[in-house]
Amino acid sequence: MPPLVSIRDLRVAFNGVPVLRGVDIVLQRGEALGLVGESGSGKSVTWLAALGLLPRHAHVTGSVQLEGREILGAPAAELDHVRGGRIAMIFQDPASALNPVLTIRKQLCEALALHRDLQGSAVKTEARRLLELVGIPDAARRLEAYPHEFSGGQIQRIMIAMALAGNPDLLIADEPTTALDATIQAQILELLSTVRRELGIAMVLISHDLGVVAENCDRVAVMYAGRIVEDAPSNQLFADPVHPYAQGLIGALPPLDGPRRRLTAIPGTVPDPAQMPSGCAFAPRCALAAEPCGLAAPSLAPIANDRSVACIRAEASRRALLGIAAE
Amino acid sequence: MGRYFAIRIGRAALTIVLVVTFAFVVLRLSGDPALMILGPEAPPEVLAAFRKAWGLDDPIWFQYLDYFGAIARGELGRSMRDGRPAIELVLERIPATLALTLPAFVFKVALGIPAGIYAALHRGSGIDRAVMMTAVAGFTVPSFVLALVLVLVFAVQLGWLPSGGQDSWRHAILPIATLSLGGAAVLARFTRSAMLEVLGQPYIRTASAKGVPWRKVVTSHALPNAAIPTVTILGFMVGTLMAGAVVVESVFAWPGVGRLLVVAVANRDLAVVQCILLLVAMTMVTSNLVVDFLYGFLDPRLRSKGAHA
Numbered sequence: 001m002p003p004l005v006s007i008r009d010l011r012v013a014f015n016g017v018p019v020l021r022g023v024d025i026v027l028q029r030g031e032a033l034g035l036v037g038e039s040g041s042g043k044s045v046t047w048l049a050a051l052g053l054l055p056r057h058a059h060v061t062g063s064v065q066l067e068g069r070e071i072l073g074a075p076a077a078e079l080d081h082v083r084g085g086r087i088a089m090i091f092q093d094p095a096s097a098l099n100p101v102l103t104i105r106k107q108l109c110e111a112l113a114l115h116r117d118l119q120g121s122a123v124k125t126e127a128r129r130l131l132e133l134v135g136i137p138d139a140a141r142r143l144e145a146y147p148h149e150f151s152g153g154q155i156q157r158i159m160i161a162m163a164l165a166g167n168p169d170l171l172i173a174d175e176p177t178t179a180l181d182a183t184i185q186a187q188i189l190e191l192l193s194t195v196r197r198e199l200g201i202a203m204v205l206i207s208h209d210l211g212v213v214a215e216n217c218d219r220v221a222v223m224y225a226g227r228i229v230e231d232a233p234s235n236q237l238f239a240d241p242v243h244p245y246a247q248g249l250i251g252a253l254p255p256l257d258g259p260r261r262r263l264t265a266i267p268g269t270v271p272d273p274a275q276m277p278s279g280c281a282f283a284p285r286c287a288l289a290a291e292p293c294g295l296a297a298p299s300l301a302p303i304a305n306d307r308s309v310a311c312i313r314a315e316a317s318r319r320a321l322l323g324i325a326a327e
Numbered sequence: 328m329g330r331y332f333a334i335r336i337g338r339a340a341l342t343i344v345l346v347v348t349f350a351f352v353v354l355r356l357s358g359d360p361a362l363m364i365l366g367p368e369a370p371p372e373v374l375a376a377f378r379k380a381w382g383l384d385d386p387i388w389f390q391y392l393d394y395f396g397a398i399a400r401g402e403l404g405r406s407m408r409d410g411r412p413a414i415e416l417v418l419e420r421i422p423a424t425l426a427l428t429l430p431a432f433v434f435k436v437a438l439g440i441p442a443g444i445y446a447a448l449h450r451g452s453g454i455d456r457a458v459m460m461t462a463v464a465g466f467t468v469p470s471f472v473l474a475l476v477l478v479l480v481f482a483v484q485l486g487w488l489p490s491g492g493q494d495s496w497r498h499a500i501l502p503i504a505t506l507s508l509g510g511a512a513v514l515a516r517f518t519r520s521a522m523l524e525v526l527g528q529p530y531i532r533t534a535s536a537k538g539v540p541w542r543k544v545v546t547s548h549a550l551p552n553a554a555i556p557t558v559t560i561l562g563f564m565v566g567t568l569m570a571g572a573v574v575v576e577s578v579f580a581w582p583g584v585g586r587l588l589v590v591a592v593a594n595r596d597l598a599v600v601q602c603i604l605l606l607v608a609m610t611m612v613t614s615n616l617v618v619d620f621l622y623g624f625l626d627p628r629l630r631s632k633g634a635h636a
Contacts, residue, residue, distance in 0.1 A: 053535055057451075076541065084538030091529055091536075099530040100628060101551045110547075111537045146627040162537060 002068035004029045004169060004202055005050075005087075010062035010072075012042070012049045012226075017274045020045050021226040021281075022062070024300055029169065032196060032203045034213030034234065036249070037223030038270055043206045046223075047172045051087060052079045085115040088163035092175040094155035098147035104131075105143040108162055115166030130161040134191060153184035160191060170202045171195075177212065189216055210253055214238055219306075222246045225271055225281035228300055232307040242309045244286045244317050280311070288313045331629075335619050339612040346608035347398065350601050351391055359383075360595035364407055381407060381597075394601075403605070404598030406591075413598040417584060417606060423493065424583030427575065428568040431503045435510035435564065440557070442511070443518025447526060448545065458515060465512020474505040474578040491580035502579045506572060510564060517560050521553040528552070555625050562618030566611035570603065 005027040012020035020042045027033055035043045048054050050064040050072070064072040071082055083089075091097050098107060108127040112118055118126055124143070131139035134157040147155060156176060163171055173192060177185035193216055196203050207213050213220055213234070220237045222230045222245065230243040241247045248266035255261065268285040271277055277284055283293040292312055300310040311317060361369075361377045378384045382393065397404065403414045446458040468476075481501060482490035489498050525531065526549055534548045535541070573585035580586070584603060591599035623630050 048532075051536065053532060080538045080540050082538070083536055089536040091533060093529055096529040097533050099534065099548050099552070101555075101626060102548075110534075110539060114538045148628045159533070162533075166538065 002065065003027060004031075004067060006063075006065045006068075007046070007050060008063040008065075010046060010049060010064065011060070012045055012054065013059045015057060016059075018276070019226050019273050020049065021276075021297070022299075023223075023226070023228055025221060025228065025231075027170065027202055027204065030196075030200050030202050031219065032193075032205065032217040034217035034220040035204055035206045035223060036208060036210055036213050036220060038208060040270060040273070041223040042226040043223050044174050047089065047174065047204065047206070051083055051089065051172075053083075053089075080114075084111055084163075084166040084168065086166075086168055087170045087172065088166060088168040089172040089174060090156070090159040090163050090176050092178050094152040094159065094179060097159055098155060100147055103144055103146055104150075104158055108143070108158070108165060111162050111165035126165075130164060131158070133164070133195075134158070134161040136161070151184075152180050153188060156180065156184075156188050157191065160188075160195065164195065164199070168201060170204065172204045172206070174206045175208070176205075178207070178209075185212075192216065210238075210249060222249065225276065226273065227281065227297070227310060229282065229311065230307075230309045231300065232309075236307060242303060242307070242314050242317055243282075243311045244288050244313070245282045247317065248285075286313075288317055331623065332620070335616060339616055342612050343605070343608050346604060347395070347601065348391075350604040351394060354595065354597050354600055355387060355390070358595055360407055360597055363595040398605070403602045406599050407596050408594060408599075413596075413602040416587065416599055417602050420582065420584045420587050421569070423581060424569060424572055424576070424585060426499060427502050427506060427572050427581060427583065430499075431506035431510065432564060432568060434503065434507035435514055436561070438507065439511035439514025440518050443515040444522055444545075444550075444553075446515065446519045447522030450523065455519075459519070462512040462516045462519075465508050466516070468509075469574075470505055470509050471574050471578055473508060474501070474575055477501050477505055478578075491578075493581055498579075498581075502572070502575045502581055505575050505578075514557075514560060514564075518553065518557050521556045522549060524556075525549045525552040551625065555622065558618055558621050558625065562614045562621075565617070566614040569610045570607040 003026045005025070007023060007025040010020055010023040011018065019040075023042065023046050025033070025046070035046070037043050045054070049058065049060045052060075052072075052074075054060065060072065062072065063070060066082060066086060071079065074082070098104075105124065105127060108130060109123050112123050112126055116126070127143060128139045131142065136142055136154060136157055142150075147158075150158065159176075160171075171192075176192065177188050180188060189212060192203065192205075195201075203217075205213055205217055217234050220232060220234050221228045222237070222243065224245045230237065230241065230246045232242075237246060238250060241250050245266070248264065251264035252266065254263055266285055271281055271284065277294065279292075279294040279296055280286070280289070280298055283289040286293065290313060298310045298312045300308045302308045303314060360381070361374045361383060365374060365377060375384070382390060385393070394404075403412070405411060406413050406416055442458050442462075446455040449455050478490045478501060481488045488500050489495075490501070492498050531544060531548055534544045539548070570585055570588065572581070572583055573588055575581070576583045576585035577589055584606070588600065588603045590596075591603065
């Protein structure tokens with residue numbers, strides 16, 4: 001049986017400037033994958049490109065298969081069926097994610113009408129059920145309200161309800177809690193994982209917050225400058241990051257338990273997409289960079305049966321980490 | 328909602344008072360009507376009699392109060408030129424003006440809005456650039472220049488259409504074309520930028536991401552939002568229906584309100600000028616009120632703000 005989603009060598013360029021430089025992701029049914037990286041590393045672009053949601057001037061190549069069927073460049077009608085019906089997506093900014101001039105009912109029922117075979121009052125009943133499912137009180141009345149009458153957290157709940165309307169197999173949550181207060185963040189993440197568990201859908205959680213990803217995902221892919229640099233089960237990545245960039249990210253997190261240690265920062269900044277260094281994009285910031293790092297960009301290669309990393313210094317990097325840990 | 332409109336109606340009334348006052352002051356300051364109408368050679372006693380007959384020798388504040396009192400009673404004065412009620416003179420010109428401005432309005436909307444939407448949806452395409460270049464040309468070229476070019480081409484060179492007058496429907500074609508092209512250009516540019524603004528909003532991406540076909544994203548998500556700013560400029564265009572044709576009517580010798588205004592100003596025919604200004608101000612103010620009402624209808628955010636206010 002083919003994986004739910006299989007992305008191979010996905011590349012995106014805006015006006016000739018490459019922003020995604022060969023991304024490979026395989027996602028199984030029901031799996032929760034975290035996608036982390038700095039802003040501009042290509043986390044959102046990967047999925048916007050996969051669903052054909054990028055503006056026309058974006059040049060997209062590679063392959064995106066949904067259960068073995070190619071959807072990249074598929075006809076509009078087929079993509080419309082996939083979007084919302086097979087793969088749903090929710091976005092970062094709740095304030096502007098819903099159409100301000102349409103009621104919640106119109107926007108929810110629109111999704112239901114598109115992807116579910118429901119007629120007449122059944123549509124509204126289902127819309128109400130979805131709102132109740134995501135925890136909007138007084139759902140029947142609130143259906144007639146407009147987006148500006150809800151708080152950011154409530155909007156995000158409605159977005160989740162709308163995403164679930166099409167009974168998707170995969171939910172892409174693009175920084176779903178970034179714009180929310182800390183307490184609301186926890187509630188939304190809780191809701192996402194409940195929904196995922198109960199409905200058995202796969203989820204991709206895009207975030208720059210490692211903690212959020214660690215708690216909610218089985219597996220994490222770390223992105224840097226338009227590439228995946230490390231892909232590992234969550235617990236292993238956090239215990240034993242191999243790629244120097246992943247090490248840097250985790251080294252910058254304060255540990256909640258264990259002895260106090262000095263937090264490390266990654267020197268330098270992300271390279272400008274228009275002026276990518278030849279070879280490994282992280283090399284200019286990498287403490288372990290050696291001469292061969294500047295020659296060719298390393299490809300994502302397996303280092304264990306469920307882990308892969310894109311670094312020719314992976315072994316040295318691992319030893320260095322263990323060395324630090326032994327001190 | 329009630330307060331929202333009470334405030335706006337109050338403002339509208341104030342606007343009309345200000346316009347009328349402004350007209351009164353400017354016209355009184357800009358020359359002696361007696362001299363303008365009777366000529367500088369008129370004997371002093373004739374001039375004095377004329378001033379007395381029209382109340383021009385009263386103190387200016389008295390004239391002003393008198394004038395307001397008359398307006399409140401619905402008396403808009405008589406033309407100093409032929410003694411007929413000013414309102415009559417103006418009203419009989421309105422059909423001629425509307426015969427130009429109404430069809431022009433329809434053409435502006437029918438041409439400008441679809442062109443703007445199309446350009447926005449095909450941003451950067453050859454057609455977009457062509458529409459925008461035409462639009463820039465359309466609103467940078469003053470209407471009298473456009474009118475003269477049209478006359479030169481279609482009346483003088485080709486001889487297809489008359490260059491002026493009001494004898495048949497063919498006489499209306501060039502004035503209507505002049506008015507339509509400029510307005511359509513403004514509207515196309517405006518609609519295009521309103522659409523582009525809306526198409527870049529996250530909720531458009533949300534709609535696409537939930538599988539709404541693009542055509543429907545445009546019609547049921549983008550257009551209702553783009554309509555909000557576009558209504559503003561439409562309201563302004565409705566407001567100019569009465570007097571927007573001053574230049575065009577003059578160029579084409581079309582006997583409408585605009586031409587009457589030019590003649591009345593040149594002659595210091597105070598009552599007629601004031602009557603026209605009042606009419607224009609009222610059309611403007613009314614269309615602004617309608618726009619405010621439409622905002623409330625189009626934008627639920629304003630509706631509830633009004634309710635809470």
